[in-house]
Amino acid sequence: MKRINIGIVGAGTVGLGLIKILQENGKTINQKSGIEYHLEIVCNRNIEKIRHLQHTKITDKFEDVINSANVDVVVELIGGTDTAFTIIEQALKNKKTVVTANKALLSERGDEIFKIASDNGVEIGFEAAVGGAIPVIRTIKTALVSENFVSAYGILNGTTNFILSKMESMGRDYKEVLKEAQELGFAESDPTFDVEGIDAAHKISILASLAFNKKVEFDKMHVEGITKISKSDILFSASIGYRIKLIGFCKNINGKIEARVQPTMIPLNHPLANVMNEMNAIYFQTTYSGPVVLVGKGAGSFPTASAVMSDIVFYSTRVLGGENVPHETNLFPQADYFNQEDDMVRYYLRFNTIDKPGVLAEIARILGKYNVSISYVRQNESDSNAAEVSVLTHKSREGDIRNSVREIDQLQSIVLEPTVLIRLEDKL
Amino acid sequence: MKRINIGIVGAGTVGLGLIKILQENGKTINQKSGIEYHLEIVCNRNIEKIRHLQHTKITDKFEDVINSANVDVVVELIGGTDTAFTIIEQALKNKKTVVTANKALLSERGDEIFKIASDNGVEIGFEAAVGGAIPVIRTIKTALVSENFVSAYGILNGTTNFILSKMESMGRDYKEVLKEAQELGFAESDPTFDVEGIDAAHKISILASLAFNKKVEFDKMHVEGITKISKSDILFSASIGYRIKLIGFCKNINGKIEARVQPTMIPLNHPLANVMNEMNAIYFQTTYSGPVVLVGKGAGSFPTASAVMSDIVFYSTRVLGGENVPHETNLFPQADYFNQEDDMVRYYLRFNTIDKPGVLAEIARILGKYNVSISYVRQNESDSNAAEVSVLTHKSREGDIRNSVREIDQLQSIVLEPTVLIRLEDKL
Numbered sequence: 001m002k003r004i005n006i007g008i009v010g011a012g013t014v015g016l017g018l019i020k021i022l023q024e025n026g027k028t029i030n031q032k033s034g035i036e037y038h039l040e041i042v043c044n045r046n047i048e049k050i051r052h053l054q055h056t057k058i059t060d061k062f063e064d065v066i067n068s069a070n071v072d073v074v075v076e077l078i079g080g081t082d083t084a085f086t087i088i089e090q091a092l093k094n095k096k097t098v099v100t101a102n103k104a105l106l107s108e109r110g111d112e113i114f115k116i117a118s119d120n121g122v123e124i125g126f127e128a129a130v131g132g133a134i135p136v137i138r139t140i141k142t143a144l145v146s147e148n149f150v151s152a153y154g155i156l157n158g159t160t161n162f163i164l165s166k167m168e169s170m171g172r173d174y175k176e177v178l179k180e181a182q183e184l185g186f187a188e189s190d191p192t193f194d195v196e197g198i199d200a201a202h203k204i205s206i207l208a209s210l211a212f213n214k215k216v217e218f219d220k221m222h223v224e225g226i227t228k229i230s231k232s233d234i235l236f237s238a239s240i241g242y243r244i245k246l247i248g249f250c251k252n253i254n255g256k257i258e259a260r261v262q263p264t265m266i267p268l269n270h271p272l273a274n275v276m277n278e279m280n281a282i283y284f285q286t287t288y289s290g291p292v293v294l295v296g297k298g299a300g301s302f303p304t305a306s307a308v309m310s311d312i313v314f315y316s317t318r319v320l321g322g323e324n325v326p327h328e329t330n331l332f333p334q335a336d337y338f339n340q341e342d343d344m345v346r347y348y349l350r351f352n353t354i355d356k357p358g359v360l361a362e363i364a365r366i367l368g369k370y371n372v373s374i375s376y377v378r379q380n381e382s383d384s385n386a387a388e389v390s391v392l393t394h395k396s397r398e399g400d401i402r403n404s405v406r407e408i409d410q411l412q413s414i415v416l417e418p419t420v421l422i423r424l425e426d427k428l
Numbered sequence: 429m430k431r432i433n434i435g436i437v438g439a440g441t442v443g444l445g446l447i448k449i450l451q452e453n454g455k456t457i458n459q460k461s462g463i464e465y466h467l468e469i470v471c472n473r474n475i476e477k478i479r480h481l482q483h484t485k486i487t488d489k490f491e492d493v494i495n496s497a498n499v500d501v502v503v504e505l506i507g508g509t510d511t512a513f514t515i516i517e518q519a520l521k522n523k524k525t526v527v528t529a530n531k532a533l534l535s536e537r538g539d540e541i542f543k544i545a546s547d548n549g550v551e552i553g554f555e556a557a558v559g560g561a562i563p564v565i566r567t568i569k570t571a572l573v574s575e576n577f578v579s580a581y582g583i584l585n586g587t588t589n590f591i592l593s594k595m596e597s598m599g600r601d602y603k604e605v606l607k608e609a610q611e612l613g614f615a616e617s618d619p620t621f622d623v624e625g626i627d628a629a630h631k632i633s634i635l636a637s638l639a640f641n642k643k644v645e646f647d648k649m650h651v652e653g654i655t656k657i658s659k660s661d662i663l664f665s666a667s668i669g670y671r672i673k674l675i676g677f678c679k680n681i682n683g684k685i686e687a688r689v690q691p692t693m694i695p696l697n698h699p700l701a702n703v704m705n706e707m708n709a710i711y712f713q714t715t716y717s718g719p720v721v722l723v724g725k726g727a728g729s730f731p732t733a734s735a736v737m738s739d740i741v742f743y744s745t746r747v748l749g750g751e752n753v754p755h756e757t758n759l760f761p762q763a764d765y766f767n768q769e770d771d772m773v774r775y776y777l778r779f780n781t782i783d784k785p786g787v788l789a790e791i792a793r794i795l796g797k798y799n800v801s802i803s804y805v806r807q808n809e810s811d812s813n814a815a816e817v818s819v820l821t822h823k824s825r826e827g828d829i830r831n832s833v834r835e836i837d838q839l840q841s842i843v844l845e846p847t848v849l850i851r852l853e854d855k856l
Contacts, residue, residue, distance in 0.1 A: 002754065021574050021716060029574055032641070034754025127571070133717035135563070135571030142570075143555070143563030145460055146449050146737040213460070271723060274702060279719075288449060288730035289561035291707075293723035295699060302716035309574040321749020326430065326462025 001030065004316040005040035007065035007096075009087055010077035011050045014101055014128070015042070017305030018075065019053070033313045035320070040070050066091040072319065073312055076100040081108055092116045092124065097319055099311040101128035101304055104193075107202035107218045110209075114330040123318065123327050125311030130203045131156060131280050133303035134296035138314070139284075140210045141328065144292065149211040150285040151251040153428050156203040158278035158298045159194035160226050160246040162186045165276045168234050168243070174227065186278060196225035197261040200248040207282070208250035208259050214335035216250060216259050222340055224262040228420045232380065233350060236390050237265045237422075240376075243273045244422060256338035265348055265424040271295075272428075283428070341399030346375070346424040348392050349405060352417040355387035359414050363389060370404035372396045386416055392424065429458065432744040433468035435493035435524075437515055438505035439478045442529055442556070443470070445733030446503065447481070461741045463748070468498050494519040500747065501740055504528040509536055520544045520552070525747055527739040529556035529732055532621075535630035535646045538637075542758040551746065551755050553739030558631045559584060559708050561731035562724040566742070567712075568638045569756065572720065577639040578713040579679040581856050584631040586706035586726045587622035588654050588674040590614045593704045596662050596671070602655065614706055624653035625689040628676040635710070636678035636687050642763035644678060644687050650768055652690040656848045660808065661778060664818050665693045665850075668804075671701045672850060684766035693776060693852040699723075700856075711856070769827030774803070774852040776820050777833060780845040783815040787842050791817060798832035800824045814844055820852065 006022075008015050022029075022039050030036050041057040042050050043065045050058045059065065066074055066087055074091035076098060078084050084105050091098050093116065100106070106113065106129055117124045127137045131154070140149075155161050159181060166177045178195070181187035193199045201223045208216035226246050237244050242265035250259040266273050271293045275281040280298030285291055297303035318325045353359045360379060367374060376392035393401060405419045434450075436443050450457075450467050458464050469485040470478050471493045478486045487493065494502055494515060502519035504526060506512050512533050519526050521544065528534070534541065534557055545552045555565045559582070568577075583589050587609060594605045606623070609615035621627045629651045636644035654674050665672050670693035678687040694701050699721045703709040708726025713719055725731035746753045781787045788807060795802060804820040821829060833847045 002752070017716075025574055025576065028576075028641070032569075032573055034757075133571075133720060135567050135720075138566070138571050139563050141460075142742055143561075143566050143738045144734065145741050146453055146457055146734045148453065148456075213456070269702065271699075271702065274697065274699065286734075288445075288734040290725045290728075290731060291723075292561060292563075293709075293721070295719075295721035295723075297718045300718075303718060306572065306574045306714075306716040310571045313573050314570055317753055318745070318749070320752040320754070321746070322752060324430070324748040324750060325745055325753070326748070329462075 007071035011044035017301035099125040103129040128307035132298040147286040154282040157200040204248035257335040258338040343398040350420040351389040370400040435499035439472035445729035527553040531557040556735035560726040575714040582710040632676035685763040686766040771826040778848040779817040
């Protein structure tokens with residue numbers, strides 16, 4: 001049996017999960033894959049955490065892993081975008097196969113990394129970077145290799161999905177639920193990356209590039225998080241048969257790419273609507289296969305480690321084929337972007353106004369001025385001096401909707417807080 | 429760019445779909461895979477159907493495909509278990525990689541085929557045989573390679589899912605909907621394979637073997653179809669928050685395997701409950717990744733052809749690696765089977781009785797005698813002399829439930845038609 005030696009940098013949650021999987025299931029994995037996997041060396045800043053390892057070298061210097069002549073596959077699990085880049089760059093230059101779960105790095109500097117991999121004739125696996133245990137990347141690259149992707153809609157951040165689910169099930173407000181999520185370990189102490197949609201956007205930029213064979217850049221994306229969503233938005237959504245999810249999506253519109261992350265009301269009977277709590281999901285629309293939906297755990301020690309291990313097996317099989325097996329390339333030409341202002345969409349608008357006659361008329365007047373047609377209005381009664389006006393638009397130009405809201409938000413005699421906009425998708 | 433020559437046997441729905449995909453997207457597939465795919469030869473009994481092909485040889489003799497020195501990958505798409513076996517056997521002996529969508533053949537004679545492949549050092553791809561466009565096989569073999577599978581529950585037959593969905597949405601009876609499904613091409617003129625659960629069972633036997641690394645045989649499975657399901661069963665199910673699906677499942681119970689296909693009431697909020705019409709789905713429970721759900725089209729020309737093409741790419745990549753790339757093996761030791769009589773399950777029982785006092789007491793007496801405890805009873809009023817008694821049991825031993833029903837069905841003075849049994853799963 002051929003042998004592949006693994007070197008891990010970073011024995012945090014995922015690293016320790018991977019070590020455990022190799023210890024518990026190594027023999028089965030060897031048997032299934034026809035390859036003998038050996039954990040050659042593990043690096044961790046705090047070496048005490050890996051002192052228990054037997055038959056495996058331990059170190060606190062990542063150079064020991066990436067420069068080891070014995071190591072075939074380097075697994076980068078330290079996260080962040082600085083040292084992680086150095087590790088991956090050097091490992092690739094040393095002709096090691098690399099496996100990583102680092103979506104921020106791939107989204108921001110993927111181009112450089114993929115170029116180095118390509119120049120050095122080696123491959124990099126990153127299944128764990130998008131959707132954790134869900135085989136998103138492998139499905140795009142292998143199962144749907146024949147496809148023209150029309151669109152992909154995903155719930156790709158477990159923290160925000162957990163928060164939105166709990167806001168609904170417990171009837172509580174964002175801040176309360178965030179605090180609880182932090183206590184349960186479902187949200188970081190600084191949750192910005194998750195709750196502002198950045199993490200989901202990193203993932204969408206990676207998968208959009210693979211799906212469309214075009215480099216889709218993170219900073220060309222429209223990205224919004226969930227911090228402005230209130231209990232009343234969730235109730236409103238439920239009352240019209242929809243559920244609010246933080247949806248990341250990418251679409252091919254006549255060769256131009258649209259990629260976004262934003263809170264979106266989707267119909268309750270849509271497959272993504274019932275993906276609750278920390279679960280992630282992706283919904284592809286393809287020309288040959290039609291819709292394909294994948295659901296699973298997007299994060300966590302073992303789900304992520306399992307995805308890392310699947311990359312190790314997948315790419316080490318290819319390594320054994322040497323020069324004969326064509327390498328994957330992740331280098332694509334720049335995408336042309338669709339002008340998002342021109343998107344025809346429906347929005348839910350929550351205006352936070354003072355409670356006096358004429359407010360609704362004024363709002364309606366400005367919406368009308370921008371050709372934003374109203375499908376539904378509800379005005380909440382309130383004990384205080386404040387009122388909430390909820391408006392559902394018909395399909396209108398995105399730019400017109402945004403401009404109308406901007407003008408309304410300037411009416412300081414009426415508007416108390418900036419208006420909340422939530423996209424509504426009838427058909428996705 | 430390395431070149432792989434494809435030979436197709438069978439230009440029916442799927443074969444023509446595959447030819448179209450190669451014509452339309454061949455260049456993109458070449459670019460993505462780094463391999464140049466050439467359609468070398470196509471065989472069809474009616475050669476007129478493939479007369480339009482250019483740059484490709486055509487024939488009506490399958491021997492021309494499997495014996496061609498130029499062909500690297502033989503795609504068997506004629507179905508059935510006789511000639512198809514010969515084609516696959518000969519192709520493997522000629523050291524060709526084989527790709528097939530033939531679930532009946534794999535389920536019934538897979539062992540022989542996998543042995544021939546192994547003896548000849550070649551591989552066989554069959555992604556399209558289970559779940560069509562859904563990457564069921566690839567996910568088990570690669571994405572979840574590290575996993576211990578606890579169970580897999582699937583909706584793996586589009587015809588029956590279509591029929592059950594329409595029975596619910598249109599409030600109509602089985603026979604009416606079957607007729608419509610036949611007219612729409614969603615059911616065969618002889619629908620036995622589908623409606624009796626045989627097709628789903630073939631698929632479960634294949635995927636169970638791969639998931640558990642044990643050969644799970646079709647004829648060791650308990651298999652029931654949907655022909656006895658009535659409108660009233662569907663209404664009853666909805667009234668208690670469940671939906672009836674034809675569920676195929678396999679479970680690992682302390683090393684023993686249980687594998688079945690039967691109509692099952694599942695909770696409406698379960699991911700499988702909302703898989704409607706002709707869509708298929710699979711729900712894996714794994715120890716590391718937790719639940720993983722895949723949903724998509726289980727049949728049809730392009731979805732199936734897309735899966736076939738993904739196999740061609742996957743296995744031809746490995747072929748290029750030659751001896752160095754370890755081959756997949758699908759040969760497993762015999763499974764130990766769980767004694768299905770001992771399964772602790774809940775059932776819905778619909779007794780079809782004459783309408784007279786004392787009937788319910790007699791049914792309850794016999795259920796009690798077999799230790800089947802009743803959770804819920806409903807007796808339908810009826811204009812005629814007949815009554816329906818619907819009973820929901822608590823968790824009871826499967827064997828006891830079946831024995832009690834057998835005894836009740838012998839009461840010719842009370843029972844008009846055999847009792848209908850539908851499994852109910854609270855947690856799956």
